[in-house]
Amino acid sequence: MAFQTLVAKKALGAAALRNGAAELGLGPALGLCQSRKLQTFSLPDLPYDYGALEPAISGEIMRIHHQKHHQAYITNYNKALEQLDEAMAKGDASRVVGLQSAIKFNGGGHVNHTIFWKNLAPTKEGGGEPPKGELGWAIDTDFGSFEALIQKMNAEGAALQGSGWVWLALDKELKKIKVETTANQDPLVTKGLNLVPLLGIDVWEHAYYLQYKNVRPDYLKNIWNVINWKYANKVYEKETA
Ligand SMILES: [Fe+2]
Known part of the structure; x- marks a missing residue:
């Protein structure tokens, strides 16, 4: 990072x-x-151009999402960290506690979006190609099929109230993969220290509204055309080695 x-x-x-x-x-x-x-x-650079994920995600969404939204999380995270540093130097316990929600929200926003950019890839670079390797086998074992996994993540993403994230997570203790959701900008680690994010899908309106309006299920249906399964498989193989 x-x-x-x-x-x-x-x-x-x-x-x-x-x-x-x-x-x-x-x-x-x-x-x-x-x-x-x-x-x-x-702010980390994107590994592709803003328009490279079209037509699944418009260049306008990608540019605003990256330059404005992700940047705002980073700016506010840094500010909160500086305030935390000052509060700790002063021994101001109350202030330290008071800063935790800003750190969780903005730090989570930075962590989540940093993963999200890596979870996407243009189709000409393999985006949307179903997972191969060990992760492909694990998905079949734990969900029955790749299609069943997509159906489950789409259903959970559509049902998530308000803003949040849908995750494909590796449970390092159980050596299994599972679907999780988190609210707001809570990172996956808030659901368990043993959970490693393989894939995170942003279901905040800012991720799709300019293109899909209020139809989140259409966004969820199309995003699979630009999911970078090579990256998810690489993380899976590294974490299970
Ligand atoms: Fe976002």
């Missing part, structure tokens, strides 16, 4: 270090860290 760094001043931490250094007679010569690095995040 792409990240950049910025220097966060640690007021109390620096003061404590200065006092400690003074007691040891080290003074400023120590150059003690009156600052430390806080990791923040930046």
Whole structure:
């Protein structure tokens, strides 16, 4: 995941270090860290052009989804992380707790969309080609057939109230794949630390409304034409090796 760094001043931490250094007679010569690095995040590039997924997903949707929506999650996630850093430096427990929902929502938005872009591919690059390899076998074993899996994910996606995500997840403990849904921008990990996302489908209106209006099932039907099963299979084989 792409990240950049910025220097966060640690007021109390620096003061404590200065006092400690003074007691040891080290003074400023120590150059003690009156600052430390806080990791923040930046928008990852898409591995294809905005219009490359047409006609399944329009270029306009992809551009706005990536440049505006995903960027907004990152901007707000970074802001919340900086505020968290300040709150922790001040020992402000109440503020630390108060920031958790912003971190979950915006951090989840960044995590989920980063996966989502990788889950898609233009048809000329193999998008929509049914899964081969070990994941193909696992789908047949756990769902009966590839078609049955698609039917289940479409049904769960259509039934999801409000905004959220439909996932094909690997349960690393049970060594099985399963379908899960999460609300809002909750990432899959909120359903269990043992769950690894193989495929996530964004069912927020911003993912389809400009093209499909309120007909989410049509979006769900067409998105399979640009699903990157090679990526999902690669993750599956790595996580089950
Ligand atoms: Fe989205």
